Amino acid sequence: MNIGIVGLGLIGGSMAIDLKRRGFAHKVVGVETEPVNAAAARQIGLVDKIVTLEECVAESDIVVLAVPVGAAAKLLSKVLDAYQAVQEGPDSYGAGEKVVIDVCSTKEMLAESVKCHPCRKHYVATHPMAGTEYSGPWAAMSGMFDGHACIICDPEDSCPEAVAKVEALYDTLNMRVIRMESANHDVHTAYVSHISHVTSFALALTVLDKENDEKHIFDLASGGFSSTVRLAKSSPDMWTPILKQNKDNVLHVMDTYIEKMNAFRQAIADGDEKTIRTLIEEANRIRRIIR
């Protein structure tokens, strides 16, 4: 199978490596408009060749849109339009079997944007829940997806053959596939992914604000601080549109979070050991869920 990857960053690049290495892809072509990233991808050898979006659509059985969610919406329409043009035109290259997927962290607005597209069934909405705090082609690595969950949203809106192909792709990446509605997806990811990025950004801002002596932060940061603040290294290109698109869900979770912080603050201000202990014991219940 030929795979086309649009956006050769952490996610797209890591997919390119393992889909080729594990034999799922016969050929991997890539689209990368950022010249530095394109040069790096070429140098690392992430893909067989760098092509234009049009070439990518023409040459690939599956097109993966691995770009931030704002850009993905525009590209998704373009790719579906291209599928439609080919189906209606004389020069059919078998667009009927082609599939396009995205890998974005928010789903509802994207789903909404192509809801009525005649080629909607060729699109499968996916969210492979894996990554690191680094970005760019040099951050791509083999094995990054192994053992993590991948959500396929609204599979009933895609044709079964397209979903089956995409499941085979994620099976190659050793991911557990979970099916879910877009709207539900966005609620759950606000809870378990988006809020932890916001808390991490706020933590970094606090420490950078209070601790003017960077040497002290470096010296005193033990493993605990490093792991809590790790996500604060995440890219604004990726996270600005996520926080914008998932606004309502994120605000709802942030409000609960700020409530919990205020409860802690009050207990500490009151010197109320019993309440502090109770709050910590309740938080400890996360042990049963996250190992």
Add this chain to the structure above:
Amino acid sequence: MNIGIVGLGLIGGSMAIDLKRRGFAHKVVGVETEPVNAAAARQIGLVDKIVTLEECVAESDIVVLAVPVGAAAKLLSKVLDAYQAVQEGPDSYGAGEKVVIDVCSTKEMLAESVKCHPCRKHYVATHPMAGTEYSGPWAAMSGMFDGHACIICDPEDSCPEAVAKVEALYDTLNMRVIRMESANHDVHTAYVSHISHVTSFALALTVLDKENDEKHIFDLASGGFSSTVRLAKSSPDMWTPILKQNKDNVLHVMDTYIEKMNAFRQAIADGDEKTIRTLIEEANRIRRIIR
């Protein structure tokens, strides 16, 4: 040298393992009043024998108080009293060269509590900044301290020989020793350690509160969420007294943190992409400091 460790949990147990294994300690005795922990320490073979506090003081050149900060204050007075009794009594076992250290995360109140003790110079205040989110003797492990920083507070209040012995001990554990005043220590640890525990507890409470379906948390939690929430597994026995003793510093940092969260909240509520991006870019500066 003979080492006595009071409290055979994560910190005490890990010290026991490496001080013996690396030849710094000829003999390691342990005090553990919690029967289950004592039995576990015996079974794992963390120490050569379990003894009473009195035996520990009598047999050890260095006594390590590896218990939560509230208990440490009481034990520290007891040990210094015992040193004093021996110095004044007829049955001298060389108390003049004995040293007691604590390993607590807050320092000012502890320093204050023994400020006028006649044997103050036998006490060295230390804070090895290493650990995991687990506790108890079964969490103890070799190499846990390697490469991390250890703060020695107010070394001028201890006798130079005692400080030298303690530095040799931490050198065996491969720690970088930093000297600092107690009051300063408590300000800095509020910034880089205590606040990240509070944000992690609040995150766990939020997710547990909003996401009633635990299966979903488990399924959707990617590496990012796990690392941010990791510290929420930390023990209430350890953290309740820390948050109480370092109250003023912690409240000050929490206020800044809540301000930053509210700034984020406002920007997201306003759909103000420019401000969201600026906040994330500022937070990204942590990249230069934490690898």
